[in-house]
Amino acid sequence: MNPFKIENYQLLLSKYLGAHDNIKNLAIDALFVPIRILFHFTIPDCRVEKYKQKFYLTFILSVVWLAALSYLIVWMIVTIGYTLGIPDALMAITLVAAGTSIPDAYTSIVVVKQGMVDMGVSNIIGSNVFDLLIGLALPWFIKSFFNNGYVVINSAGLGYDSFILFSCILSTVNNYFF
Numbered sequence: 001m002n003p004f005k006i007e008n009y010q011l012l013l014s015k016y017l018g019a020h021d022n023i024k025n026l027a028i029d030a031l032f033v034p035i036r037i038l039f040h041f042t043i044p045d046c047r048v049e050k051y052k053q054k055f056y057l058t059f060i061l062s063v064v065w066l067a068a069l070s071y072l073i074v075w076m077i078v079t080i081g082y083t084l085g086i087p088d089a090l091m092a093i094t095l096v097a098a099g100t101s102i103p104d105a106y107t108s109i110v111v112v113k114q115g116m117v118d119m120g121v122s123n124i125i126g127s128n129v130f131d132l133l134i135g136l137a138l139p140w141f142i143k144s145f146f147n148n149g150y151v152v153i154n155s156a157g158l159g160y161d162s163f164i165l166f167s168c169i170l171s172t173v174n175n176y177f178f
Contacts, residue, residue, distance in 0.1 A: 039065065073099070100131075121172060128165050 043065065044051040046058040074096065081091035104127045108120035140151045 100127075125165075125169055125172060129169070132162060132165065 043061045044054050044058050046052055046055040051058070074092075077091050077095050078088055080086075081088055104124060108123045111123065112120040140153070143151050
């Protein structure tokens with residue numbers, strides 16, 4: 001699709017701002033039109049027959065956008081904290097942690113209401129395990145290559161948090177199998 005033709009934008013706007021039952025839904029959809037247009041032109045829709053074989057490109061570009069938007073969110077939170085005189089650690093604990101935990105909690109609630117309790121518990125624990133093993137460990141592992149094999153971590157509570165998470169996993173596995 002040519003991003004310079006006005007017809008393409010009219011098609012997108014009619015697609016995203018079509019029929020709405022109230023003004024609130026219309027306003028929310030209108031707010032997200034710019035990002036949807038950006039994603040439309042930068043991420044191929046692998047549900048369309050033309051792009052079915054490019055699913056890997058859809059995945060890679062989605063991860064790239066996720067990384068870029070995550071960086072932007074963290075940068076904005078640090079800037080807001082600096083402006084208001086709030087330390088970075090406190091801003092990270094409250095806003096970033098809440099921003100990542102609330103969607104996980106909501107997803108788990110929806111799945112549990114559908115009767116799949118195991119999936120709800122797995123989602124919460126799996127998300128935290130992924131955060132620890134990939135979100136923390138992978139960047140530290142990569143940094144260790146550029147830092148003569150070690151990384152200095154300034155966190156006294158990391159061992160405690162890891163112990164609690166490991167205890168939760170053991171408890172869940174114990175309850176499931178025994």
